[in-house]
Amino acid sequence: MATLLVIAEHERGQLKLATEAAIAFARQVIAVEGGTFHILVAGEEIGRVVERLQGHGATSILTAENPALKDPLAERLAPVIAQAARSLQAGLIVAASTTFSKDILPRAAALLDAGMASDVIAVVPDPSGTRFKRVLHAGNVIALLRLEGSIRCVTVRSGAFATPERNAAPSAVAPLAMDYQSLPGSSTFVSREERPSGRPDATEARIVVSGGRALKDSGDFERLVGGLADTLGAAVGSSRALVDSGITPNSLQIGQTGKVVAPELYIAVGISGAIQHMAGMKDTKIIVAINKDPDAPIFEVADYGLVADVYQAVPEMIGKLSKR
Amino acid sequence: MKILVPIKRVPDSDTRIRVKSDGSGIVTDGVKFSVNPFDAIAVEQALRLKESGAATEVVLVSLGNEECVESLRVGLAMGADRAVLVRVDTALDSLGVAKLLAGLYRREQPGFVLMGKQAIDDDSNQAGQMLAGLLGIGQATFVSKLDLIEGGTRARCGRETDAGIEIVEVQLPAVITTDLRLNEPRYVSLPGIMKAKKKPVEELPAAELASDITPRTQILSFEAPAGRKAGVKVRSVDELIDRLKNEAKVL
Numbered sequence: 264m265a266t267l268l269v270i271a272e273h274e275r276g277q278l279k280l281a282t283e284a285a286i287a288f289a290r291q292v293i294a295v296e297g298g299t300f301h302i303l304v305a306g307e308e309i310g311r312v313v314e315r316l317q318g319h320g321a322t323s324i325l326t327a328e329n330p331a332l333k334d335p336l337a338e339r340l341a342p343v344i345a346q347a348a349r350s351l352q353a354g355l356i357v358a359a360s361t362t363f364s365k366d367i368l369p370r371a372a373a374l375l376d377a378g379m380a381s382d383v384i385a386v387v388p389d390p391s392g393t394r395f396k397r398v399l400h401a402g403n404v405i406a407l408l409r410l411e412g413s414i415r416c417v418t419v420r421s422g423a424f425a426t427p428e429r430n431a432a433p434s435a436v437a438p439l440a441m442d443y444q445s446l447p448g449s450s451t452f453v454s455r456e457e458r459p460s461g462r463p464d465a466t467e468a469r470i471v472v473s474g475g476r477a478l479k480d481s482g483d484f485e486r487l488v489g490g491l492a493d494t495l496g497a498a499v500g501s502s503r504a505l506v507d508s509g510i511t512p513n514s515l516q517i518g519q520t521g522k523v524v525a526p527e528l529y530i531a532v533g534i535s536g537a538i539q540h541m542a543g544m545k546d547t548k549i550i551v552a553i554n555k556d557p558d559a560p561i562f563e564v565a566d567y568g569l570v571a572d573v574y575q576a577v578p579e580m581i582g583k584l585s586k587r
Numbered sequence: 588m589k590i591l592v593p594i595k596r597v598p599d600s601d602t603r604i605r606v607k608s609d610g611s612g613i614v615t616d617g618v619k620f621s622v623n624p625f626d627a628i629a630v631e632q633a634l635r636l637k638e639s640g641a642a643t644e645v646v647l648v649s650l651g652n653e654e655c656v657e658s659l660r661v662g663l664a665m666g667a668d669r670a671v672l673v674r675v676d677t678a679l680d681s682l683g684v685a686k687l688l689a690g691l692y693r694r695e696q697p698g699f700v701l702m703g704k705q706a707i708d709d710d711s712n713q714a715g716q717m718l719a720g721l722l723g724i725g726q727a728t729f730v731s732k733l734d735l736i737e738g739g740t741r742a743r744c745g746r747e748t749d750a751g752i753e754i755v756e757v758q759l760p761a762v763i764t765t766d767l768r769l770n771e772p773r774y775v776s777l778p779g780i781m782k783a784k785k786k787p788v789e790e791l792p793a794a795e796l797a798s799d800i801t802p803r804t805q806i807l808s809f810e811a812p813a814g815r816k817a818g819v820k821v822r823s824v825d826e827l828i829d830r831l832k833n834e835a836k837v838l
């Protein structure tokens with residue numbers, strides 16, 4: 264029997280949908296090991312997030328609501344997670360694979376002397392203890408592993424765990440007993456860049472249009488990649504090449520060291536298909552590649568490839584799709 | 588101020604990684620090994636801080652077998668002052684790495700630790716955060732801009748997060764992990780390589796730094812992911828739109 268603790272992630276009072284993958288993972292583990300799961304929501308003004316987590320079947324929703332947790336600082340959130348895990352005697356802590364959790368969960372794991380597996384994509388039942396699959400080597404290798412010890416930590420890839428139904432009875436909401444005064448104060452949060460557009464986040468969108476080095480400047484990126492995305496109601500993404508040259512912000516980067524997405528449709532506009540880029544998008548259902556080089560590696564994974572100049576093909580697509 | 592920079596020896600990012608047919612590991616025959624790219628960025632940043640007068644010494648550490656000395660020599664050739672090889676002949680997970688680094692931190696008492704955000708072989712992205720947690724000091728992860736402020740007692744860091752750049756300030760000592768945009772590491776020069784040969788590489792047994800480094804993460808086997816098959820090449824934008832609508836049904 265396992266007691267699981269799911270870490271909820273939120274931003275500006277909104278639940279991040281990737282949290283639902285962590286809940287789906289918790290339910291899969293419970294289906295194998297038996298047991299229950301709890302959700303921890305930490306921050307300031309978290310009422311709406313708690314409300315949004317109702318119906319998932321958690322035994323309880325633990326709240327850590329305090330001005331000291333206003334900003335997502337690891338040195339403060341990790342002790343809160345550790346305290347919640349201890350108070351529940353949790354055997355497994357799970358969060359989504361996002362920069363938020365990657366920053367905080369390993370620190371909490373260290374406080375608990377727990378082993379941790381990042382980017383888990385599957386739960387594999389086994390009589391000697393549940394096993395997990397995770398991705399490594401830029402997506403070229405999948406490892407089957409077991410976490411030893413009385414407490415285990417994992418982050419999960421959102422594309423690998425389907426959004427769970429929300430039809431269970433309401434969960435009890437209980438505040439976590441925590442001494443917020445004792446939290447360290449060696450880091451201070453200064454500011455956060457505003458999200459550049461009203462477009463959806465690539466990790467949460469059904470369609471992602473992504474641009475690569477073929478785009479010469481940010482005006483062209485916006486007109487072609489942004490334009491096609493808006494026509495389709497899609498999110499935008501980009502290769503590292505454009506982030507490095509300052510054409511796109513790092514928050515758009517897809518790949519081994521950026522976001523991992525698995526939408527229904529991914530349109531790669533002038534992207535060559537480096538291993539590190541493909542690590543972030545090759546679990547997409549349908550991949551489209553538009554590239555003028557017929558030998559570009561991206562065509563080896565694309566369901567539909569169009570050998571063309573993006574400066575011609577993309578405006579044509581935008582024109583034809585907007586007429587629908 | 589002394590900066591401690593851990594570096595890991597990993598398969599070069601340009602090599603195609605393949606899984607052994609029996610699933611026991613990856614094929615290493617003929618594979619070129621390099622310094623983990625994020626760690627090379629950490630070395631570069633430490634050297635720039637030394638060159639600007641903000642730091643006085645750059646100490647490298649690698650955990651592993653004697654092959655890691657090759658990676659340490661690369662960092663020394665870039666300009667680091669000295670290196671420590673912590674001798675480990677068994678598999679390590681990030682918690683074990685963090686425990687050993689914590690042991691070395693206590694011996695060396697650096698002004699801060701600058702390290703990669705992730706090793707590109709295991710892609711764990713854990714060791715830095717774990718080290719900061721074990722030591723009870725601050726952390727700034729995924730840093731693409733780093734300035735020492737207030738007489739070198741604090742660092743102002745731009746962090747790459749999913750939502751965009753976030754600015755945090757952290758009291759030193761702290762653990763700072765690097766992202767790709769922080770800098771472009773310099774190439775090693777021939778004089779650099781010559782000088783590196785004379786720089787000290789101390790070897791320490793792991794047992795002197797941490798008592799229990801048995802991995803909690805037990806890897807049982809490896810497999811290759813299901814490959815994708817190349818699809819079709821379409822001849823025109825019209826055909827592409829038609830297929831997306833009527834065949835794939837995603838539009």
Ligand SMILES: Cc1cc2nc3c(=O)[nH]c(=O)nc-3n(C[C@H](O)[C@H](O)[C@H](O)COP(=O)(O)OP(=O)(O)OC[C@H]3O[C@@H](n4cnc5c(N)ncnc54)[C@H](O)[C@@H]3O)c2cc1C
Pocket residue numbers: 474475476477478501502503504505516517518519520521533534535536537538539540543553554555556559571572573574600624625707
């Ligand atoms: C440690 C490490 C981590 C990395 N992490 C990532 C990561 O997370 N994500 C990532 O994306 N990269 C990452 N990279 C970088 C990666 O290796 C590649 O350099 C990068 O993905 C290349 O981007 P690109 O495809 O846009 O550019 P290029 O490789 O230069 O490709 C541009 C493509 O555009 C085509 N093209 C040019 N002009 C036109 C035109 N007018 N019309 C049509 N096609 C055109 C060309 O034929 C070419 O195929 C990483 C690298 C390292 C070393």
Ligand SMILES: Nc1ncnc2c1ncn2[C@@H]1O[C@H](COP(=O)(O)O)[C@@H](O)[C@H]1O
Pocket residue numbers: 593594595596623625626648649650651679681684702703704705706707709710711712713714715
């Ligand atoms: N064997 C090692 N020797 C030295 N540093 C390491 C080692 N393993 C990991 N590190 C450091 O920890 C960082 C993160 O590693 P990981 O948690 O494995 O992704 C790397 O970028 C290195 O700086």
